Amino acid sequence: DIAGAGLDTFVDEPLPSDNPLWKTPNTIITPHLGGFNDAYPDHAMPQFENNLRFMLDGQPDRMINLERR
Numbered sequence: 001d002i003a004g005a006g007l008d009t010f011v012d013e014p015l016p017s018d019n020p021l022w023k024t025p026n027t028i029i030t031p032h033l034g035g036f037n038d039a040y041p042d043h044a045m046p047q048f049e050n051n052l053r054f055m056l057d058g059q060p061d062r063m064i065n066l067e068r069r
Helices: 041-058
Strands: 005-007 026-030
Touching: none
Parallel strands: 005 026
Antiparallel strands: none
16 A cells, blocks of 8 residues: 655646646645755756757757756
8 A cells, every 4th residue: 555645747747737636645746846955956057047048049959858868
């Protein structure tokens, strides 16, 4: 038996309000920030800045998505 679950990442985000997971007992759902910690901004901001630069320069194909690497 599973006593509970913490869910942070879904195929469709944000998780639709009618998704049955919202009503699943003993389940915590977070907005894809479950791993946030004090080091997160130092890691995320350089990636965001580079991606923004590529987008503003008209080169969105050069944007990096670490989840797809």
